[in-house]
Amino acid sequence: MKCPDYQKLISDRMDGRLSPVLEEKLEAHLKTCQGCRLYEEELNIIEREIKKLPDAEPEDLAGLEAILRDRLVRSATENRVRRKKSKFIRWAPVWAAGLFMIAAVIYLAFSIKSVEQNQNLDLASLMSFEDSYLTLSQTLSTDEGLREKYNEEILDSIYAEVQGQGLEGLDNQGDYEEQTINNNDDKDLLSENIGLPEGR
Amino acid sequence: MIEKEQELNLVNRARKGEVEAFMTLIRAYQAPIYRLIYRLTGNREDAADLTQETMLKAYGGLKNFRARSSFRTWLHRIAVNETLNHLNKLNREKGKVEYLDAIKPTDPALAAVPSPEESSLEEEFKHGLERALAELPVNYKLAFSLVAFQGLSQAEAAEVLGCSVGTVSWKIHEARRMLREKMRPYLNRAEEV
Numbered sequence: 459m460k461c462p463d464y465q466k467l468i469s470d471r472m473d474g475r476l477s478p479v480l481e482e483k484l485e486a487h488l489k490t491c492q493g494c495r496l497y498e499e500e501l502n503i504i505e506r507e508i509k510k511l512p513d514a515e516p517e518d519l520a521g522l523e524a525i526l527r528d529r530l531v532r533s534a535t536e537n538r539v540r541r542k543k544s545k546f547i548r549w550a551p552v553w554a555a556g557l558f559m560i561a562a563v564i565y566l567a568f569s570i571k572s573v574e575q576n577q578n579l580d581l582a583s584l585m586s587f588e589d590s591y592l593t594l595s596q597t598l599s600t601d602e603g604l605r606e607k608y609n610e611e612i613l614d615s616i617y618a619e620v621q622g623q624g625l626e627g628l629d630n631q632g633d634y635e636e637q638t639i640n641n642n643d644d645k646d647l648l649s650e651n652i653g654l655p656e657g658r
Numbered sequence: 659m660i661e662k663e664q665e666l667n668l669v670n671r672a673r674k675g676e677v678e679a680f681m682t683l684i685r686a687y688q689a690p691i692y693r694l695i696y697r698l699t700g701n702r703e704d705a706a707d708l709t710q711e712t713m714l715k716a717y718g719g720l721k722n723f724r725a726r727s728s729f730r731t732w733l734h735r736i737a738v739n740e741t742l743n744h745l746n747k748l749n750r751e752k753g754k755v756e757y758l759d760a761i762k763p764t765d766p767a768l769a770a771v772p773s774p775e776e777s778s779l780e781e782e783f784k785h786g787l788e789r790a791l792a793e794l795p796v797n798y799k800l801a802f803s804l805v806a807f808q809g810l811s812q813a814e815a816a817e818v819l820g821c822s823v824g825t826v827s828w829k830i831h832e833a834r835r836m837l838r839e840k841m842r843p844y845l846n847r848a849e850e851v
Contacts, residue, residue, distance in 0.1 A: 469831035473805070473812065500838050500845050507787050508806060514696040514705070515689060522706055523681070523688065526713055530677045533714065538675065 459487070461494055468498045472505060665729050673720045680717050687730060688713070690808060691737045697803045698741045700792050708744055712737040727817050734808065734818045738800065745796060783844045790840035794833055801829035 467484045470476045476484070488495050516522055546553075598605040671679035691712055696705035715736050723732055791799065804815040805826070812830070816823045838845070 465835065466828075466831050469834055470827065472834075473827070473830065475812070475827065497838070500841075501834055503845065504787065504834070504837055504841055505806075507783060508791075511784065511787065513689075514693050514702070516692045516706055516709070517702065519689060519692075522710065523685075526710055527677060527681055529710070529714060530680060530717055533717065534675045534677055537718075 459483070461491060464488075464491070464494050465497055468494065468501065472501065662728075666725060669720060669723060669725070669729065672717065680720075683729065684713055684716070684733070687733050691733060694734070694803055694808055695737060695741050697791070697807060698796065698799065699745065704744065708737070708740050712740050715740065728814075731810070731814050731817050734804065734810065734814075735820075738818055742796070779847065782847075783841075786841060786844040787837075790837050793840065794836055798829050798833040798836065801826050802833035805830055 464484055464487045467476060467480055471481065471484065488498065598608055665683065668679045668683040672683055688709060692705050692709045695708045695712075696702060699705055699708070712733065716733055719736070723729070727735075791802075794802065801815055801819065804810045804818055805812060810818065812823050812826045816826045819826065
């Protein structure tokens with residue numbers, strides 16, 4: 459070991475980190491080396507003086523503490539707001555998915571309802587046509603004047619139509635009388651062939 | 659000094675946002691942290707600002723404190739990082755090439771050397787020592803200050819600096835050797851007297 463190595467041991471001894479074996483070795487060296495003895499002596503002087511140095515104290519510790527408290531309170535408030543925001547942002551995809559699901563369910567519910575309504579409307583209009591025809595038949599069967607007028611109108615219109623199409627063999631208006639409603643016939647008009655499918 | 663159990667209790671309360679619990683926690687450390695930063699920067703204003711920043715960082719980072727080390731060690735680590743970042747920034751601003759070496763103190767109390775007429779030999783020695791300490795390279799000054807001024811063990815200093823105990827021990831030895839070199843004129847004069 460050379461002097462610089464022993465100087466490291468001197469430093470370790472000052473910190474109380476020297477093993478007894480190395481301490482013995484250092485002591486043996488110091489007995490023979492004046493330079494290292496002086497080194498240790500001077501380090502001890504410096505160390506003693508360092509301990510005497512005044513501590514640099516903050517000029518206004520209370521003031522610093524007050525400023526710090528103020529900044530901490532502000533920072534704590536900001537953190538709370540940020541945490542709330544970040545919580546919302548973190549759950550944003552879930553919120554979006556939930557809202558999408560709700561919107562989809564509402565849309566489907568309305569679509570089904572509207573289809574049902576359309577179906578009901580068709581049936582209602584059909585039923586209304588049958589009812590009207592039945593009412594008309596009943597009215598005509600009770601009012602002879604009206605019946606005659608109706609038959610006349612029907613015959614006229616059929617005649618006009620056939621004439622327009624240029625069909626042969628149907629020259630007389632009387633050929634179409636069977637299309638008219640006979641008051642004396644006790645027929646169920648709805649069960650006859652009146653242009654509607656059976657059972658409707 | 660706060661007991662370990664009480665310290666953990668205060669940490670937990672501060673984590674939940676109790677500012678007063680945090681203030682109690684740091685009250686004992688504010689002045690020592692200020693002193694360490696002042697030793698490293700040599701500027702009272704910077705020391706006050708960086709102490710505040712250290713405490714704010716500590717408050718914000720409490721969730722990361724795992725209590726593996728003591729709160730004191732953890733706080734010192736934050737203070738050291740804050741100070742080194744600040745010094746690094748100053749160096750960059752000044753366009754220095756050297757990294758964190760030989761920071762000259764800006765505090766007149768550290769920079770000025772009183773004339774022999776103004777002071778006794780002891781005063782001169784004291785001023786010389788302050789200057790010598792301030793002129794140590796930051797990495798050596800840091801290790802030396804943590805142990806000699808802050809009263810940390812070498813193991814705690816190693817934790818703060820993120821290095822081995824052997825490295826801390828070596829840096830302290832080097833700091834002592836440099837101090838002795840810088841103090842040689844004063845030591846010679848003392849011997850002459």
